[in-house]
Amino acid sequence: MTAGEGARLGSWTSNRPKGMIPLGNRPILDHLVRGLVSAGITEINMVVGYARNSVMSYFGDGFSFGGKIKYCFQDKPTGTLDAMKIGMSDIEDEFILVPGDNYVSASSFITMKNYDGEALLSGQAERWSKWGEIEIRKDNPSITFDNPDAYGRIHFTGIMKLKRQTAEKMLLSSGRHIGESLQAIASQTSFEVLKAEYWHNIVYPWDLISGNRMALRDNLLFRSAKIEKNVVIKGEVSIGKGTVIRSGSYILGPVSIGEGCDIGPNSVIGSTVSIGDNVIIGPFSEVVDSVVMSNCDLGSYTSLKGSVLGNGVSFGSHSIAIPSTRNIMYFDKEFSVSDRGAMIGDDCIIGSRATLQGGSILLSGATIGEGEFYNANFQGENI
């Protein structure tokens, strides 16, 4: 199910649905599709809606991913329950339901597939998940939404294995969302609760950084770059074709670098860094624990830690984004973020010598002038 827009990640989803945001240099959906296929689940009905063309042109008919993808269209945001209804139209017996916007390790799909019966996949998260929490009462799991600040509880990942009859029962219940309908039918069914090895709920911009760390565990290894003399590469590092790594650079995996990048002389990359395609990183720059999406241009002497750069961001020379731990307001709600630098939306322009305070969020298209100090309390567009 990948029909939704992902409003809280709006500045990174201007050209795509949430499932197409890259983690570990591949869209979240890419991880899910490959995970399903590696578990031997090759027939996939994909429910698409918002910006569906970008999904369909990425996956095609699934042939090059080893599976067979059929697209089902959800034209209006009518909720996850309706998405399930649209997606299961031609399924006769059993299926696995996978929300397309959360990262989950491939091994979880094997666990799901091998289990004989109906099951919910659980995961651990730092905070509330829209799918709800799983509570076991009298040996019977049920979904609750009563503890919004729960930390370390068992969360429902939204991933479940169910039979058509159960799904039909869910459709008959009231509500628009799967969590609600599961709540309603809890007394009539018995689900097993299986545990995900890794799972990450991607809702807010800062989730992209921790999601990226996790996704780089599945780093697809390839290396076809031009690497100049005196470059040190340690650990799991993928580098796409046409990329040049210039002299004196130090790369510490896990790192994934896309195609056509130019990584300047004497730069330090890693660990846990994803760099998209056609990214330029100027000389003497340092990028650590960050996601740099395609077509970004970083000047010389930049420092980027715990940060996200959306597509096409220009990050001026001598600019820095250094992480800190603090409370920030985002969409009128207060959050505590730890160890996060700047989260910069698509097509922002950061002038040279700018300082971005930890926890800063820039909406897409924002401009920061030369030498400005950007305070995390401000989330507008321009200084």
Added chain:
Amino acid sequence: MCGIVGYTGDQPAQEIILESLKKLEYRGYDSSGIAMHEGKLVICKKEGPIENMEAELTESNSTLAIAHTRWATHGAPSDANAHPHSDEEISVAVVHNGTIDNYLEIKESLEAEGHNFKSNSDSEILPLLISKYYSGNLVEAMNKTLNDIHGIFTIAAIHKDNPDEIVAVRNETPLVVGIGNSENFISSDIYAILKYTQEIVYPEDYQIIRITSDKVEVFDRDLNLLDYNVETVEKYTEVAEKGGFEHFMLKEIFEQPKALQDSLTELLVESPLERLGLNWKIGSMSIVACGTSYHAGLVGKYIIEQLTAIPVSVSYSSEFRYAAPVQGVGGLLSSRPLVILISQSGETADTLAAARSAKQQGCHTIAICNVPGSRITREVDGVIITKSGQEVGVAATKTFMTQMQALYALAVNLAFNSGSLDHPQSKMWESEIRKIPSKVSQVLNNCESIKALVPHIVKSKSVFFIGRNINYPLALEGALKLKEISYIHAEGYPAGELKHGPLALLSKDTPVIAIAVQDHTYSKLISNIEEIIARKAPVITVAQKGDQLVPKISDHFFELPEIDPVLSPFPVAVFLQLLSYYIADELGTDIDKPRNLAKSVTVE
């Protein structure tokens, strides 16, 4: 034009061959047919798209098949003129792509020998000749047939005596051989068989190919066995399936950011000039192409002249090849001229002929082509391969984009090499070129507002497109796209030329689509729009983000993302493609297979 595919192996051939043939349907869809071996030769053929023929088929366990999809040249589309053709006894079945120039003469002599012809097709002489020369060896019979015929052709034949043999030969039209496990293929292009094998042999003209399920043999005209190279081709991610999209054209429009991205690497990172043999002072340049590629060439002229100040002339291939040499090479013979040939398929007959004539005149030739290993790449001095993946929709979209991109990158490289751009400037240009895919995505994202313009155009009988400078070719391309898929009459004009004639045709029923970017021609274009408004014709403009004036004076308006006017042809092209697509979709035309057209024009 015309697609051929053949299979012999250990699997039932019918299903494999049909699937492959459907991937060749872009080459023609007037009729199709298949020949198989079920103890005897069985032929099934039908006018119209492949589905018509498929409906007639019954299950078959033949492990040998040849099939054909036709774009009519000699003889109207009909069941009788469909391929495969055979002799009277049905001992030989033949499929043919191309034209036999001396077929009338041969037909007369065969008629004199008592043969009756069942069709008007030039191809029917082939099975008759082969069967006449056949004495147990099909390769020999094919070789003797080649002595009699002139023309351009790919021929594949099977004989009832051997249920595991296809003999094929080419001259100027495409033929590839695919090597599988206990199965082998012949095909007009690699994409049709890529699902089954990536091991490809590219035969030369007049080499006779014999494939059986476990062997591929290549003979010369003296029937000596030759060595051949097997090349492994990349498996493309996009195979010819619609993957959820309603039409291939729409899918291909949406694949453009990826196509541009994939093509970028080779253009910018490696030093293309050395690879192309272009590190000398170029005095003049000609760009030669047909159709949409010609429009990409025109855009190339503007950007190359702007960045390098080298004079560039752009010609249609069919004109260039017959032009006097001095015209053909841009009017300058003092230094060695460069000729750039653009062909999506690499097999466009006129462009190939132009390449040869340019070489004969001593020009350095470069081809921009989307099909690695294709004909033109084997004939020119340097090749730029665009990585668009297969384009199935007959209306070119993503290949147009990557062709323009290749020309921009070439212009930047040439300008840097000749000193007209310094290092920081060329880096700046490179970084601008890198941004193109995301600009294209932004327009794609906005497809709904393009769709909203459809009602203002769809009922018109005639539409004009205007632009100036580097967007003048885009006006031509916009008109071509609209007419080829929606069948609405459309014309593209440089905006300043309207008053020299076409203005007479404008009325409230002829919408004008104006491309108004803010370059040095902007104010003139605004006056041109005013002239149109004065004639009461509705104006739909495409303008840059932030333009205050244009939305005020035009009836409808589409906003491009923020972009340098010089790079505006990319987002403008996407706008024009989507506009044409949505109009055609509204009218319900067969968008992927417009009437009378086919892709890869291998006839002259």
